[in-house]
Amino acid sequence: MxxxxxxxxxxxxxxxxxxxxxxxxxxxxxxxxxxxxxxxxxxxxxxxxxxxxxxxxxxxxxxxxxxxxxxxxxxxxxxxxxxxxxxxxxxxxxxxxxxxxxxxxxxxxxxxxxxxxxxxxxxxxxxxxxxxxxxxxxxxxxxxxxxxxxxxxxxxxxxxxxxxxxxxxxxxxxxxxxxxxxxxxxxxxxxxxxxxxxxxxxxxxxxxxxxxxxxxxxxxxxxxxxxxxxxxxxxxxxxxxxxxxxxxxxxxxxxxxxxxNVENKVFPEISSTSDYASNDNKSFENFQSQIENYFPTISDVTAQAKYVNKKITGEQVTITTQFYSETEIISFTNFIAQVAPKFLPSGVPVNITVNSANGIQAFLSRSSTQRNFKSHVFSSY
Incomplete structure (x- = not known):
């Protein structure tokens, strides 16, 4: 963490x-x-x-x-x-x-x-x-x-x-x-x-x-x-x-x-209490499941979501893992770009960071008006 x-x-x-x-x-x-x-x-x-x-x-x-x-x-x-x-x-x-x-x-x-x-x-x-x-x-x-x-x-x-x-x-x-x-x-x-x-x-x-x-x-x-x-x-x-x-x-x-009326929430929420963020939390859990099933070395998938007047206005997703080759990172980033639009909130800016103990490996982002994510893989050279 x-x-x-x-x-x-x-x-x-x-x-x-x-x-x-x-x-x-x-x-x-x-x-x-x-x-x-x-x-x-x-x-x-x-x-x-x-x-x-x-x-x-x-x-x-x-x-x-x-x-x-x-x-x-x-x-x-x-x-x-x-x-x-x-x-x-x-x-x-x-x-x-x-x-x-x-x-x-x-x-x-x-x-x-x-x-x-x-x-x-x-x-x-x-x-x-x-x-x-x-x-x-x-x-x-x-x-x-x-x-x-x-x-x-x-x-x-x-x-x-x-x-x-x-x-x-x-x-x-x-x-x-x-x-x-x-x-x-x-x-x-x-x-x-x-x-x-x-x-x-x-x-x-x-x-x-x-x-x-x-x-x-x-x-x-x-x-x-x-x-x-x-x-x-x-x-x-x-x-x-x-x-x-x-x-x-x-x-x-x-x-x-x-x-x-501003509040920040972390997903996945441990509490099962139903509130205005429950649907967003369930969607994130589905996204988390897709990501964790993709590769065996995923150690953590979390997000911080911001709410204003009980409406989500943005989300920061962090995925912690360890890849050993450039091709693994590229493939995983492409996979995230395909899965994220299906589960993460639309109409708000969303950033996704893929990192390891050695630093950031990839970064994906989407503005509030976009559906698809732009991505960048941080090469080792």
């Missing part, structure tokens, strides 16, 4: 690079990324590999990376949380900033140093900490760490030869379980955070973040700021967490929240 988690994160990274870099369609116009529209440096925008995805920003010939790059990954023990958080946040952004009118830019206003302080406990030495002061307790009455991670996404528009900031999305990942140690290098304990506590504390934190961002001169008082609240899954969860609320403000206040 550890390999399954690593592959999901690796595939997500590959997809994000393809989507945002799109280096075959670089827009050669020079521009700058200031809110005032003044030219400061040479910037290019990438093309779009799909109308459903954003063009990105290239600065001085290089992809413009986040000022807090890697912070979310370094703070998280479950790679599925990272994948769900980062990919889901991009999905939230699309509901406010259309891919046809906005250009995606990695966060440039919240640095690693600033966010590290914000994610710490509030104290005399760290007055900007968003997590509560340490009350000295070592049991369930301790003040837990509520806020686990913060992610920034910027959205730009062209103004002549310049890029101008037109919107920001902030993702706030809230813990459902706080893992802590009573002594350094000692045993790890768990403190459960109730839904009521998490939601209430998250609203306070969101308000503080908006107020602080309004004080950043380059952002200003009126640029739309979208906030998306995310609940972390447990460290040992087989699925990532999910977003539960979102809002947008053009001031320093947050007036209302929109509830998000």
């Amino acid at each position: 550890r390999q399954y988690k690593k592959v999901l994160l690796g595939v997500a990274s590959i997809v994000l690079i393809i989507v945002l870099a799109a280096c075959g369609n670089i827009d050669d116009s020079s521009s700058s990324t200031s809110s005032s529209g003044k030219k400061t440096t040479s910037v290019q925008t990438t093309g779009q590999v799909s109308k459903s995805e954003y063009a990105g920003v290239i600065k001085n010939g290089h992809y413009l990376t986040s000022k807090a790059r890697g912070l979310t990954a370094n703070r998280n023990s479950n790679s599925l949380n990272i994948t769900s958080f980062e990919n889901g946040l991009l999905g939230v952004s699309k509901s406010y900033y259309s891919t046809s009118n906005y250009i995606f830019q990695e966060g440039q206003y919240l640095t690693t140093a600033k966010l590290t302080n914000w994610l710490g406990r509030k104290s005399k030495s760290n007055p900007t900490g968003l997590n509560p002061k340490d009350n000295g307790k070592k049991n369930s009455s301790r003040n837990p760490i509520y806020v686990e991670s913060i992610e920034e996404q910027d959205f730009m528009q062209k103004n002549g030869n310049s890029l101008v900031l037109k919107g920001i999305t902030i993702g706030i990942a809230m813990n459902t379980i706080d893992y802590y140690q009573k002594i350094k290098y000692g045993a790890t304990y768990q403190q459960t955070i109730t839904s009521k506590e998490r939601v209430a504390y998250g609203k306070k934190v969101a308000k503080l973040i908006v107020e602080r961002m309004r004080k950043i001169k380059k952002i200003g008082k009126n640029v739309p700021i979208t906030i998306a609240m995310y609940k972390q899954a447990a460290n040992d969860s087989l699925v990532g967490g999910s977003f539960y609320a979102k809002t947008q403000t053009t001031s320093s206040n947050i007036s209302n929240w929109e509830k998000m």
Whole structure:
């Protein structure tokens, strides 16, 4: 299962690079990324590999990376949380900033140093900490760490030869379980955070973040700021967490929240309880049976499915096996491409990864508008 988690994160990274870099369609116009529209440096925008995805920003010939790059990954023990958080946040952004009118830019206003302080406990030495002061307790009455991670996404528009900031999305990942140690290098304990506590504390934190961002001169008082609240899954969860609320403000206040009914499920489900995902689970079990009967060295076939308002919106399938020749991998990939359309959900994007202890062996994908899968076998040469 550890390999399954690593592959999901690796595939997500590959997809994000393809989507945002799109280096075959670089827009050669020079521009700058200031809110005032003044030219400061040479910037290019990438093309779009799909109308459903954003063009990105290239600065001085290089992809413009986040000022807090890697912070979310370094703070998280479950790679599925990272994948769900980062990919889901991009999905939230699309509901406010259309891919046809906005250009995606990695966060440039919240640095690693600033966010590290914000994610710490509030104290005399760290007055900007968003997590509560340490009350000295070592049991369930301790003040837990509520806020686990913060992610920034910027959205730009062209103004002549310049890029101008037109919107920001902030993702706030809230813990459902706080893992802590009573002594350094000692045993790890768990403190459960109730839904009521998490939601209430998250609203306070969101308000503080908006107020602080309004004080950043380059952002200003009126640029739309979208906030998306995310609940972390447990460290040992087989699925990532999910977003539960979102809002947008053009001031320093947050007036209302929109509830998000998002849930991730892992197939095959152990529980036989009938619910809205039961038919999808049965179809996956049939797919699993076909795959496992094809070749004797299949060790694991699993999937993570995402549901919004109890409707499936995407599925990530991972098949773990060991093939010893290129022809076996090719034949197996062709077989999957024939079987998958019969059992896996239609009308939603589906990715299938075939991996072994040595890494990814093949990758298949299908968009929401396609029936057949495109595939690629990773050769050993």
